[in-house]
Amino acid sequence: MSVNHYENFPVGSLVLPRRLRKPVHAVYAFARxxxxxxxxxxxxxxxxxxxxEALERELNRIASGLLPETPLIGRLYGxxxxxxxxxxxxxxxxxxxxKQDVVKKRYQDFGELIDYCRRSANPVGRIMLHLYGETDEVSLARSDGICTASQLINFWQDVALDWRKGRVYIPQEDLQRFHVTEAQIGEGRxxxxxxxxxxxxxxxAFKMLKAGSPLGKTLKGRIGFELRMIVVGxxxxxxxLDGCDYDVFSRRPVLDKKDWLIILKRALLKK
Incomplete structure (x- = not known):
């Protein structure tokens, strides 16, 4: 999966079926x-x-039965x-x-943050399920859980990085509850x-990931394997994060080669 621009998108996965490579790459190009x-x-x-908004107008053309005018959306459609x-x-x-990313840099409560994840992360999983033809409500709900959890985990990895971009994804009410200030985040304390x-x-995030994880075992073939990799990752x-005592300021937790071997092994064994 790509970790550079669109964290939870399996565009580079070796397990992606050949028939889905073009559509996945087209969707990824749009998202990126x-x-x-x-x-x-x-x-x-x-x-x-x-x-x-120009991209949105192109989607409106498709919704109206018209052909897109730009190569990017033309590729996505075709x-x-x-x-x-x-x-x-x-x-x-x-x-x-x-669009919300452009104008909103803080989230008052967890509900606001989840609503953002519903639109920033969950659509990726839903698109993938549609490409694989797995669109029952249980699968979609479990996919939402995995995608939202993955987005939240990325936020907690990147507290320091997001601070440098002027963003704080930790809900403001949680900062107040635990007596942590934004100044403290800026100090890296x-x-x-x-x-x-x-x-x-x-x-x-762990509870959400766990709630969605059965999807990786119920879906057969490559999509199930892909989902198990995402969950284990x-x-x-x-x-x-727990091992570094949540000190994300000293070093950002990332997956290394040993971790990828563990991911592959657990995904293959359905653990």
Missing amino acids: TADDIADEGCEADEVRLQKL EAVKPFNLPLEPFYDLLSAF ADFAFRQLMAHECER GQLILQK
Whole structure:
């Protein structure tokens, strides 16, 4: 899976079936382009929003039965949406989240953060399930759990990195509850209060990941294997966060070669 721009997207996976490579790459190109518009470079917020709204107008053309005018959305339509009859809602949700990235840098409570994940992470899993033809409500709900948990885990890995970008994803009410200030995050001070806070956030992510994990065992073939890899990878990052006592300021927890061997082994053995 890609970890550079779109954390939970399996565009580079060796287990991706050949028939799905073109549609997955087309979807990834859309997601990465929109993500880069929202997050990269030094353009003014107004310009970023205008570019994202231009992508939304292209989706509106597809919804109206018209052909897209840009190569990016033309590829998305021709290689993914049309041949696999993909719903457009996940793509609208992604654009909504990317537009929110431009203007919203803080989250008051956990509910606000989950709503963001619903639009920034869950659509990826839903698109993949549609490509594989697995669209029952239980599978979609479990996929949402895995994707939201994966997004949260990425946030807790990247507290220091996001601070440098002017973002704080830890809910404001949680900061107040555990008596942690934003100034402390800026100082990179992982004291007892901060560690308690992070343990709390990671525990919630773990419970979501665990609730969605049966999907990796119920779905057969490559998609099940892919999901088991994602779940095990998330579990290992949570273990690394616990192992460093949640001091994400000294070093960002990442997966190494040994971890990938563990991921492959557990995914193969369905553990």
